[in-house]
Amino acid sequence: MKPKHFTFAEPPEELVLESGQKLGPITLEYETYGELNEDRSNAILVFHALSGDAHVAGYHSAEDEKPGWWDNAIGPGKCFDTRRYSVICVNVIGGCKGSTGPSSINPATGKPYGLDFPMVTIKDMVNAQVALLDHLGIEKVLAATGGSMGGFQVLEFVTAHPDRCQLALPIATAGKQSAQNIAFNEIGRRAIVSDPRWSKGEYYDGMAPVDGLSIARMVGHVTYLSDETLKQKFGRKAKNGASANGGLMLEPFFEVESYLRYKGQAFTRRFDANSYLYITRAIDLFDLSAGCDSLEPAFRNCKSRFLVLSFSSDWLYPPYQSEELVEAIQANGLAVEYHKIESTYGHDAFLLEAEKMEDIISRFLITDSRKKYYEVERYYPGS
Amino acid sequence: MKPKHFTFAEPPEELVLESGQKLGPITLEYETYGELNEDRSNAILVFHALSGDAHVAGYHSAEDEKPGWWDNAIGPGKCFDTRRYSVICVNVIGGCKGSTGPSSINPATGKPYGLDFPMVTIKDMVNAQVALLDHLGIEKVLAATGGSMGGFQVLEFVTAHPDRCQLALPIATAGKQSAQNIAFNEIGRRAIVSDPRWSKGEYYDGMAPVDGLSIARMVGHVTYLSDETLKQKFGRKAKNGASANGGLMLEPFFEVESYLRYKGQAFTRRFDANSYLYITRAIDLFDLSAGCDSLEPAFRNCKSRFLVLSFSSDWLYPPYQSEELVEAIQANGLAVEYHKIESTYGHDAFLLEAEKMEDIISRFLITDSRKKYYEVERYYPGS
Numbered sequence: 186m187k188p189k190h191f192t193f194a195e196p197p198e199e200l201v202l203e204s205g206q207k208l209g210p211i212t213l214e215y216e217t218y219g220e221l222n223e224d225r226s227n228a229i230l231v232f233h234a235l236s237g238d239a240h241v242a243g244y245h246s247a248e249d250e251k252p253g254w255w256d257n258a259i260g261p262g263k264c265f266d267t268r269r270y271s272v273i274c275v276n277v278i279g280g281c282k283g284s285t286g287p288s289s290i291n292p293a294t295g296k297p298y299g300l301d302f303p304m305v306t307i308k309d310m311v312n313a314q315v316a317l318l319d320h321l322g323i324e325k326v327l328a329a330t331g332g333s334m335g336g337f338q339v340l341e342f343v344t345a346h347p348d349r350c351q352l353a354l355p356i357a358t359a360g361k362q363s364a365q366n367i368a369f370n371e372i373g374r375r376a377i378v379s380d381p382r383w384s385k386g387e388y389y390d391g392m393a394p395v396d397g398l399s400i401a402r403m404v405g406h407v408t409y410l411s412d413e414t415l416k417q418k419f420g421r422k423a424k425n426g427a428s429a430n431g432g433l434m435l436e437p438f439f440e441v442e443s444y445l446r447y448k449g450q451a452f453t454r455r456f457d458a459n460s461y462l463y464i465t466r467a468i469d470l471f472d473l474s475a476g477c478d479s480l481e482p483a484f485r486n487c488k489s490r491f492l493v494l495s496f497s498s499d500w501l502y503p504p505y506q507s508e509e510l511v512e513a514i515q516a517n518g519l520a521v522e523y524h525k526i527e528s529t530y531g532h533d534a535f536l537l538e539a540e541k542m543e544d545i546i547s548r549f550l551i552t553d554s555r556k557k558y559y560e561v562e563r564y565y566p567g568s
Numbered sequence: 569m570k571p572k573h574f575t576f577a578e579p580p581e582e583l584v585l586e587s588g589q590k591l592g593p594i595t596l597e598y599e600t601y602g603e604l605n606e607d608r609s610n611a612i613l614v615f616h617a618l619s620g621d622a623h624v625a626g627y628h629s630a631e632d633e634k635p636g637w638w639d640n641a642i643g644p645g646k647c648f649d650t651r652r653y654s655v656i657c658v659n660v661i662g663g664c665k666g667s668t669g670p671s672s673i674n675p676a677t678g679k680p681y682g683l684d685f686p687m688v689t690i691k692d693m694v695n696a697q698v699a700l701l702d703h704l705g706i707e708k709v710l711a712a713t714g715g716s717m718g719g720f721q722v723l724e725f726v727t728a729h730p731d732r733c734q735l736a737l738p739i740a741t742a743g744k745q746s747a748q749n750i751a752f753n754e755i756g757r758r759a760i761v762s763d764p765r766w767s768k769g770e771y772y773d774g775m776a777p778v779d780g781l782s783i784a785r786m787v788g789h790v791t792y793l794s795d796e797t798l799k800q801k802f803g804r805k806a807k808n809g810a811s812a813n814g815g816l817m818l819e820p821f822f823e824v825e826s827y828l829r830y831k832g833q834a835f836t837r838r839f840d841a842n843s844y845l846y847i848t849r850a851i852d853l854f855d856l857s858a859g860c861d862s863l864e865p866a867f868r869n870c871k872s873r874f875l876v877l878s879f880s881s882d883w884l885y886p887p888y889q890s891e892e893l894v895e896a897i898q899a900n901g902l903a904v905e906y907h908k909i910e911s912t913y914g915h916d917a918f919l920l921e922a923e924k925m926e927d928i929i930s931r932f933l934i935t936d937s938r939k940k941y942y943e944v945e946r947y948y949p950g951s
Binding site: 361362363364365367368369371372375376378379380381385396397399400403404407410411412415416418419420421435437438439441442445446449466469470472476500503 | 745746748750752755759761762764768779787790793795798799802803820828832855859
């Protein structure tokens, strides 16, 4: 599996963003798994979360330590069975994994964009991917799925582009970002911009703001886990050889501290701090209700059939937020199947509980992929 | 109300800490409210939480904007009725509000201790306060109470000094610090020590690590609130005049961001970063079970009667952690009354829900304060 690239090279080579600003030319890095069938009706678009990328499954080379980020859910016989479906995953714009983002070269200056990169939103991320679907000649995907910010993209995709998706599987997500989640993201952003190495985003020639980014990741990481997981995994275990008195504040004492520091530091080797700022801002701005109290109007033109999944211990996007989505979808007469899956893994459950999702997802996909689009549309709306 | 000071000036003027190190001379800042009765049997010792101080109620002067931190619970006719009881509150050692801590002058060098301050634990904080009780001639307090880290001190006090406390009221607390809470504290510590101004703790001559301390406080602050409170208080309200595009990463866009930044910055004007490091470490090291699975043995010699309070939306010290305490107390045949109080305020409920606690607490105190100590001891153990 090798990443592919698509650059908006034909006019219009710029994407008009939600803000009205233009961005271009845009390169998108994407990967595909499984064969697209003759009538291009078996595509499944997988949207990634904050720190994800196009490498959703498989290995790039025999030397890779780990497969793609959702390998346990994507492959032959898995939730998204690549013997049957063609899975596509695209790195978001604003990111740093091959698609155009703040660390890309700004054609106007010949230097990395930094803070000259325009604000991008979830809508912009989705619009860029729709341009890729056009390029691939895929008029309508069989399904769109993703967890967390990936779920935001699913919701944006099926509500703003109602004719381009048959089945929607938003997982561990919400119709809008909560105040608590904005708060956590803001802490991460403050940690990055307070790091003197950040230099207002112009650090590409020197040392990146690794301390700030590492702290931002530590915050994120705790919110992805659960009280229960942390208890089971680490509890109050002291680090081998740690002394409460020695190296008091500089050395970790508990294993959980050591683990978090490791996770934070490792992240700085694979992620760009400016991308972290831009993507978390896009996440925070996401609000399908567009300032209304209700999510209901957002689904007015939607034609997809839904499978909504939440996880019992997810406190970042708690089940009640999925349930609000389900109500809004139902209120529009759209078919929706909902499962709150029992798990102790917190938000990360969407990445870890592939086995628990397998039956639910594969049944949902198989039932509906046997029907033609027009039939589905006739069967479900208003049911 | 004016703060009083007590310095261990008589030999032994040093306190032997849990680590074996010695600290001294030690000054404690404390305040008292209400008259101590003739037989000194109506004292209530209130332990403060991480960022608290001795100023628990009332005003120091007419210019004060705010009263003490638990003023709604302490005063005539309140939960802890100062017409009836004499309330004492002491700033912990390691702190920065008048008691000896890392910002105090190290007599050995004539400069602030900084990281030369020894590690202190919850046990050390309590032992210092027991020395103050001796100084005040109070053999036994009627009650000890406190929320959060204050609750840790209550538990330490009544288990390590079983003859010195009749009634114990640990509120919104736990028998040991959870891995999740250690993780949040570690993020705060990393933010502080990553701030270049921290200078390994030797910043007292220059600029304090305000960016790091501010981020640490922001993390803490979010954990003190609840998803529900943040939703009700801020929701997704944009800041007046904020633009998602203007001042993208440097300016707050949402009100919740602006609020958090304000809270973080305000904290740096009243709290010492090294104290934050030391006190959070003391909190993280607290484990009444001393590494056992069970909290039960900790209460073996305890003689107090308990009122344990938790709050439904507190996710920092969730009700289940109070319930573990209650089970351990009951298993030792000690009397314990437990209430999980419904509140949307999260952990901060212990500071805000004084009205909901009033009946419960005042009834608990009045019933028992009418009995003599020896009677209480005869009535309750083994019941």
